[in-house]
Amino acid sequence: MSSWKPLPVSFYRRPAETVARELLGRWLVRETGGERLALRLVETEAYLGAPDAASHAAGGRRTRRNESLYLPGGYAYVYFVYGMHFCLNAVTGRREVGSAVLIRAGEPVAGEETMRRRRGLADRRPPVRPGDVAGGPGKLCQALGVDRVLDAAPLYRGGLKIVEGEPVPAAAVASGPRVGVDYAGEAALWPLRFAERGNPHVSRPRP
């Protein structure tokens, strides 16, 4: 039985790459309206802050939108993209660093019916396939009801938490280039995307 104990703040106050690897297998828990939803995390990406051209904090860039990225590790950075999607990050490292981990995919472990309904998948034909519910950063936020209200929220208590679960062994972690950051030059090639090897809920292309 996995533990539902929240990961401590100290877990997040380390390099983004380390946190990204070690978040795999943990459970992202959303408690709202008296219901508990949970996803087992299977895919993450690290964003390193100022030295990383793919990061919203590249070159120390600072705006109203990315302000929460400069919080200390252990808080959520939620942003709106493409006019219709939200993405959830866990801020990492010390305050003012601007590094974070993008939560890209999870597999449902509690409240799947509610997540399907939020995703518009209830009663769908053909049947729902792995990855339809939370196999991508936008899908994951929609399934859990994560939006800008949760920007800057703590991840160790409250309605959105990450709990211990069971870490994925290093040998079962695949890595590759991050998705959707072709504009970032050389940084686009850095292998900062991590996923559980062979897990069907991982978004495509698989690393």
Next chain:
DNA sequence: CGGAAGATCCACT
């Protein structure tokens, strides 16, 4: 003040 782009997703060919 206008334009462009975006850490995505979906439907369609």
Next chain:
DNA sequence: GTGGATCTTCCGA
């Protein structure tokens, strides 16, 4: 594989 949806945010003029 391709293109459209959709709109906030940011930057340059």
